[in-house]
Amino acid sequence: MSGFCREVITLRTADVASLSGYSVQQIRQLESRGVIPAAAREDNGYRRYSDVHVSALSAYRDLAFAVGPVAARSVMTELPRLDPREAIALLTGKVTEVDEHRRQVVAARSMLLSIQSEAETAGEHGRETTDESMTITELAEAVGVRASTLRYWESEGLTTPHRVGSGARTARLYRFGAIRDARITAALRSGGYGIHEIREALAVVRGLGDTSSMLAALDDRLDDLALRGAAVLRAGGVLAGTIGGEHP
Structure with a gap:
């Protein structure tokens, strides 16, 4: 990597630790894993680093915060082996990855605002439920998932449809509460939340009829993603x- 070949100053391991915030042991581990370039060696065997190594550690720290340490190590070790086009694609892919997550959270927030508005409208009309009902096929299409996903959510207690008919003719019918729960689940899943978190969120909604705490959580997630986006940039x-170059 040509940018890691420009030696401006000579640094000891302790100097790099002081400048980077990593411990001496961490620096040596990251060097052994190929996350930063191999240090030059003096005649006495001591490592000789440069400001280039400090920059590499700074880049790794930002990447680890933005996309996680495993992905960050992969980028730092793969980049020197790629041709320029592949290397640029790898870096821009990480920017896209964070931005895609941001888009999902924005979509989740928008959906929750819509659900909250529907609930408030129902309340203004003095009713906690509506006459709206959907079959599993209709609801799956409405929230953009498969019918099998709705059945899985049901098994996890995230939504509870009514059963109509008997025997082999039993069918699921989703009424207002079940539709609301499915929409909230879809919104939070698109925002990156797990089943356990969604189950807790739905308990709040069912008990209070309020999505404000979830909106606040999504706002916090957007703030965090903004920081991650800045870090990956x-x-x-x-x-x-x-x-376009090689390690020293």
């Missing part, structure tokens, strides 16, 4: 200058 700015 910083890392990309450092790593973009290293494309």
